Amino acid sequence: MFSYLNNHLDLGSTVKDLQLHSIRVEIDTSGISLAKVFEENPLLPGIILTKSGKFIGMISQQQFLKTLSRQYGREIFLNRSVKVLYDFIKSELLIFSGDTPIVDAADKAVKRPQEFIYEPVIVENSPEDYQVLETQKLLIAQSYIHQLAKDLLQKQTQAQLIQTEKLVMLGQMVAGLAHELRNPINCVAGNSKFMSGYYQDFLKLINTYEKNIPEPIKEVEDLKEDIDFEFVKHDYLEMMNSIEISADRMMQLVSSLRNFSHMEGTKRKETNINECLDGTLLILKNRWKVSGVEIIKNYGDLPLILCHSGQISQVFMNLITNALDALEEYQEKETDSRPGKIWIHTKAKDLSENTDQNVDKSAHDIELNSNYQMKGNVTSTEDSKEIYGWLSIRIVDNGPGIAYKIQKQIFDRFFTTKAIGKGTGLGLAISYQIVVDNHQGKLHINSTPGVGTEFEILLPIK
Template structure:
């Protein structure tokens, strides 16, 4: 309906079993430039209302078959016809009958016999009220939509700020840790080579001396027994080898830290995805080990041959960290509750990568065989601040930030597939294009 009450686009449905009443009402309505639609019973009135969508209905109460009250009741239960204002026409003067009609959903009553001037005045009033109501509803809907968009934009901005701050802080922290680790590692590596050479020389000297001087005095013999020279000679190379392996492990951790938190926020760079996943696994290696609650988490890697991807490596590594850490948390909780212990399943984390030539993209699958996620929770896992973890164990931002990194920053996709009791799988799709 339009605001102009003289518009010929306004349609009034007249419902009365008396043809004379319909004719009089139609003539009165035509003087206002409105179009009259007519029905002589309740069933046809409902049918016309559904397909013609009149702006207002004048409905007689006393009709054979379906009376006005039941007709109005059915109109108000239909989503299509419910908003149409209904005015009853009746010879009934009892207030209880009028109250009954208003309770059903009518907006007014016109008492027969009626005056044309009164009918037109009431029609104009309710057409105007209807128009104002619809205009108000439309404005409320528009404002609600604007507020919803503003809220989404605010949440997105908050996530960007949180993510940028986290990445900046993490980058500074890791850079400092890497620097502090590298200095002693370099010192130990440099000296370990000399220690091995010195030790080898001393052991050769001891061996040669024992061969050249088989006769030894009692004091030397006592010392040899005290230090268990034979075991010392056998075990010392093993100790040095263990030290060297420990240094190699420290170097791997240091490299993983540098790979994990690369300072590349400004622009995309070419990055090998497998390096990011492996560096994340290295940093979480201590959490993959078995504990008093559960056995060691088995990691299965099925890597395809991937070409480097233009991306923000530090941010992608943050996604890998969030997803893998969440899987470990899920295993811990599953075994703590006893669910996974009862099933006797070995906790397994499967990592798969492959290239989708048709979509010019790569896919990364991160799958666990834990307890899975309920459908009602799956629908909300990417919502900011939503978490199922106990207080103090999670902020609810990890997956929301991961979604923003993949979808907004990399124009990719992230999906969650899960069945309770079967496990959870996250699928990340990243385009191979060079857009930045």
């Protein structure tokens, strides 16, 4: 019903977009003139009262009729000035400026005392331009806007679900691809080692021939010159060497990818968190090398912990990607921004340490802190298992920081400040779930706008 009346409204509509009434009556005129106006306009919610053209107040049709219907009401009020009637009624006025959002105005209107809830409200469009707005119309418009918001949210959620599904599929494809790549890469890595060995054997064979043939043979010497034998002899080994190194790197990459895509089943495994971080950094290497961001690792000596390493790598991936995104965006916007840096600190710790650390620091402090930790953080693996209850992994960046007013929302599903196609707003929500729900850990954030952001993951050691 209201969509017909209100379909010109949108989420940002204000009270001046609604039907307003501007009939005015001077307060010195008699009550009869007021009665006449109401009689001629039975649907008019109220009349603006003025004194010498200036706004004084408003009388609603409802209050007017109620007052006249009292005993002797007509006799008392109709023959006197409107002022007498107004002084008698004098209900509180609710005045909004024209650009008040409909939703806000409706909220205030219904918070009035019970007996005034349906009194019309007043809209001040410009100074000295007051108009009357029927509360019922305001409420109907509000519920129309509410419906619009609900529809929009539904559409957004649907789009985001599709996006999530696509990501899940992409994850599966990556896992499958990593799996398929393993065999050929294994073949290259394994065989190149043998080929180097065979090559050394061939060289030995040639050397033995040369030693045992007293006179050089011309044809052989010519061929050696033709093929640049001395150069090839050395270069071949170097080439084999670089093929071996590259194949090893590919193996590492593929195993990091498999790790990341949960290929190893659902059981918790004894994991070295520092290695997990290195695996993640390897996957991200191209990204941070291109961006020019410096990554400063400050790993402590950590005990192994039981965890789902694939999931934990995913958390590292989300947090480091967020830091890289933030730093890149910052550098694009601010021409004189400082060089982007990400510090990764790991250590075993006791939660009592939390109080004196990590509180609101400047980028300089972050830097000092990382230096301090580099020197100071030496604990043996066994000791840390005994003394400390938690592993702390801190990912710190000197990016733009997060505005205080959105810090509460960043863990919400689908909350993102990034452009469409760039962020889905799932990274932190998933990370929170993995750390807190799946691993009984904690995820802390400490961010100062203009200084930087720190996320701390705490995982229980036992």
